[in-house]
Amino acid sequence: xxxxxxxxxxxxxxxxxxxxxxxxxxxxxxxxxxxxxxxxxxxxxxxxxxxxxxxxxxxxxxxxxxxxxxxxxxxxxxxxxxxxxxxxxxxxxxxxxxxxxxxxxxxxxxxxxxxxxxxxxxxxxxxxxxxxxxxxxxxxxxxxxxxxxxxxxxxxxxxxxxxxxxxxxxxxxxxxxxxxxxxxxxxxxxxxxxxxxxxxxxxxxxxxxxxxxxxxxxxxxxxxxxxxxxxxxxxxxxxxxxxxxxxxxxxxxxxxxxxxxxxxxxxxxxxxxxxxxxxxxxxxxxxxxxxxxxxxxxxxxxxxxxxxxxxxxxxxxxxxxxxxxxxxxxxxxxxxxxxxxxxxxxxxxxxxxxxxxxxxxxxxxxxxxxxxxxxxxxxxxxxxxxxxxxxxxxxxxxxxxxxxxxxxxxxxxxxxxxxxxxxxxxxxxxxxxxxxxxxxxxxxxxxxxxxxxxxxxxxxxxxxxxxxxxxxxxxxxxxxxxxxxxxxxxxx
Amino acid sequence: xxxxxxxxxxxxxxxxxxxxxxxxxxxxxxxxxxxxxxxxxxxxxxxxxxxxxxxxxxxxxxxxxxxxxxxxxxxxxxxxxxxxxxxxxxxxxxxxxxxxxxxxxxxxxxxxxxxxxxxxxxxxxxxxxxxxxxxxxxxxxxxxxxxxxxxxx
Numbered sequence: 001x002x003x004x005x006x007x008x009x010x011x012x013x014x015x016x017x018x019x020x021x022x023x024x025x026x027x028x029x030x031x032x033x034x035x036x037x038x039x040x041x042x043x044x045x046x047x048x049x050x051x052x053x054x055x056x057x058x059x060x061x062x063x064x065x066x067x068x069x070x071x072x073x074x075x076x077x078x079x080x081x082x083x084x085x086x087x088x089x090x091x092x093x094x095x096x097x098x099x100x101x102x103x104x105x106x107x108x109x110x111x112x113x114x115x116x117x118x119x120x121x122x123x124x125x126x127x128x129x130x131x132x133x134x135x136x137x138x139x140x141x142x143x144x145x146x147x148x149x150x151x152x153x154x155x156x157x158x159x160x161x162x163x164x165x166x167x168x169x170x171x172x173x174x175x176x177x178x179x180x181x182x183x184x185x186x187x188x189x190x191x192x193x194x195x196x197x198x199x200x201x202x203x204x205x206x207x208x209x210x211x212x213x214x215x216x217x218x219x220x221x222x223x224x225x226x227x228x229x230x231x232x233x234x235x236x237x238x239x240x241x242x243x244x245x246x247x248x249x250x251x252x253x254x255x256x257x258x259x260x261x262x263x264x265x266x267x268x269x270x271x272x273x274x275x276x277x278x279x280x281x282x283x284x285x286x287x288x289x290x291x292x293x294x295x296x297x298x299x300x301x302x303x304x305x306x307x308x309x310x311x312x313x314x315x316x317x318x319x320x321x322x323x324x325x326x327x328x329x330x331x332x333x334x335x336x337x338x339x340x341x342x343x344x345x346x347x348x349x350x351x352x353x354x355x356x357x358x359x360x361x362x363x364x365x366x367x368x369x370x371x372x373x374x375x376x377x378x379x380x381x382x383x384x385x386x387x388x389x390x391x392x393x394x395x396x397x398x399x400x401x402x403x404x405x406x407x408x409x410x411x412x413x414x415x416x417x418x419x420x421x422x423x424x425x426x427x428x429x430x431x432x433x434x435x436x437x438x439x440x441x442x443x444x445x446x447x448x449x450x451x452x453x454x455x456x457x458x459x460x461x462x463x464x465x466x467x468x469x470x471x472x473x474x475x476x477x478x479x480x481x482x483x484x485x486x487x488x489x490x491x492x
Numbered sequence: 493x494x495x496x497x498x499x500x501x502x503x504x505x506x507x508x509x510x511x512x513x514x515x516x517x518x519x520x521x522x523x524x525x526x527x528x529x530x531x532x533x534x535x536x537x538x539x540x541x542x543x544x545x546x547x548x549x550x551x552x553x554x555x556x557x558x559x560x561x562x563x564x565x566x567x568x569x570x571x572x573x574x575x576x577x578x579x580x581x582x583x584x585x586x587x588x589x590x591x592x593x594x595x596x597x598x599x600x601x602x603x604x605x606x607x608x609x610x611x612x613x614x615x616x617x618x619x620x621x622x623x624x625x626x627x628x629x630x631x632x633x634x635x636x637x638x639x640x641x642x643x644x645x
Contacts, residue, residue: 052630165550169504169543176511176539183532186521190532191514221568224603387605388614391596398579398592399622403632408583415576422573426562427500449529457528 007351008358024064025366032072033382036220038085039069040325044208047333048400055337056352060359062330067119067309068367070269074111074302075375076382087269087305090277094297101293105237110295111302112371113239114251118303119364121255122310127357133318137343142450143462147471149444152265152321154475156433167433174437177202197409204332206401206413211431213397214418217390247299250280258304262311268324269305276304317341325432328439496561501551508540571602587637592619
């Protein structure tokens with residue numbers, strides 16, 4: 001523990017790292033306020049820039065983008081009724097009405113304070129829960145890992161509003177994409193069609209850039225006629241004593257909800273903020289204020305979505321199972337930099353892990369300062385014309401994708417997955433399940449193969465492993481629970 | 493029954509069947525290599541069979557829910573996709589750093605930017621900045637083409 005605290009504290013003396021966090025927080029807030037970009041796209045675009053950095057610095061860039069962009073989505077949600085990120089959608093319900101009443105500064109003040117508390121709370125939980133979970137995960141063998149990845153994939157069912165079946169189809173497609181390349185045991189090439197670059201499999205980064213950034217570019221072309229009406233902002237106001245009295249219970253509740261939702265594999269800040277908001281309403285004494293500018297509504301949504309960021313890092317770092325779309329990219333970042341996520345990360349690279357946690361903590365304080373003193377400036381950035389911004393994103397996509405392996409094939413992969421992602425989203429399929437499926441694909445196949453070897457080909461012996469059964473039951477509940485619950489409710 | 497309701501499940505089903513067909517053509521390994529594990533084709537075939545089951549479920553859901561038709565996109569979206577193809581053609585025939593500014597400028601114009609000088613400046617300055625950033629700082633060598641041949645010598 002002392003070692004961990006020392007590693008976290010050491011970043012305070014690393015001036016380069018602090019400066020990097022400062023710059024990346026500004027960048028993250030800019031990314032967060034630009035409608036359409038968001039933390040996932042931002043992290044995907046910035047990943048190539050981290051290649052030459054040290055692992056701690058590289059992952060710090062990605063995690064800082066994650067926490068700061070998640071917060072920054074609330075700035076435009078409050079001022080122009082357009083959530084900068086999907087996680088800030090619930091903030092618009094009360095943030096914008098409060099801003100319309102001339103209290104934009106108060107709304108932003110509550111959002112930034114609630115976000116910071118949520119973020120810090122979840123990082124404290126991350127520091128405590130991650131090593132404990134890692135200790136449990138040491139005992140995992142292939143059957144447990146196989147069952148765990150199946151559980152992770154089953155959670156994709158509720159990753160977006162597209163519908164469980166569509167999400168699982170996306171996840172299965174992602175897992176299939178992971179089978180492209182040479183098969184690990186036999187070396188037989190699968191679906192490479194003679195392209196030797198595909199022998200090692202599809203590179204994660206170009207697929208991510210294509211699915212998240214390039215598809216978003218095509219989606220933005222549909223929204224060119226949308227006009228945002230900005231509300232004037234004089235200064236951001238810190239919450240008053242009265243405000244704190246009103247929101248402290250909501251903030252604490254949302255911190256717990258957000259962290260828990262974040263820890264669940266494949267669930268992220270968007271789901272957390274929606275649940276945080278609805279729970280704030282359910283427990284509030286002033287339900288009638290909700291939807292008309294309730295400070296509890298803003299605090300509930302914002303504390304939950306930022307609490308989910310730390311929570312989502314738990315399965316990502318400890319089990320190698322991404323907790324959200326952005327953590328899927330952070331996971332790729334860890335792998336690109338030679339850090340294999342899993343329980344051994346907590347014994348072999350303790351310093352690195354806790355420095356990353358410490359950097360996330362610092363990033364939370366940085367966006368608190370920026371939210372309080374520079375929100376007005378950042379809100380103006382959101383008015384950059386789409387016609388100039390998205391061509392820049394296009395250039396970043398192609399140059400960034402090429403730079404990873406100096407391969408033109410990676411650029412074509414970006415294009416192809418951009419178009420696939422666009423058509424998927426057009427028909428209500430989310431792209432995050434495809435990305436998560438791609439990441440978990442190798443893990444699920446390899447652990448199934450190893451389990452089969454372990455049990456001499458008798459696959460049903462997986463069900464003799466208690467922990468594996470628990471995970472498979474959870475997966476079953478994750479897939480069928482909502483339907484069973486719905487039927488039971490209808491009957492009663 | 494409306495055609496649009498069956499289109500998406502049919503596309504996914506056809507894709508799954510094609511992948512199953514391709515998987516069946518994959519080589520098989522002798523038992524001494526595979527041992528008690530599975531052949532390279534088994535897992536993808538399992539995934540695609542699962543996809544076919546999900547397709548049936550999706551079809552039933554769509555028939556029951558009858559979602560509203562997805563409106564057809566405007567010329568900006570289809571034009572953007574054509575520009576991606578143009579980017580491919582220009583990159584392999586000329587230079588990536590000729591293709592990027594042209595596509596950036598055309599994209600801006602297509603999306604309604606009529607301040608041509610600003611669009612042109614954006615289209616030139618962004619790739620130039622990125623080129624030097626990646627070339628000097630990240631030490632990336634870009635693919636050979638008209639401009640890069642001249643630059644690298």
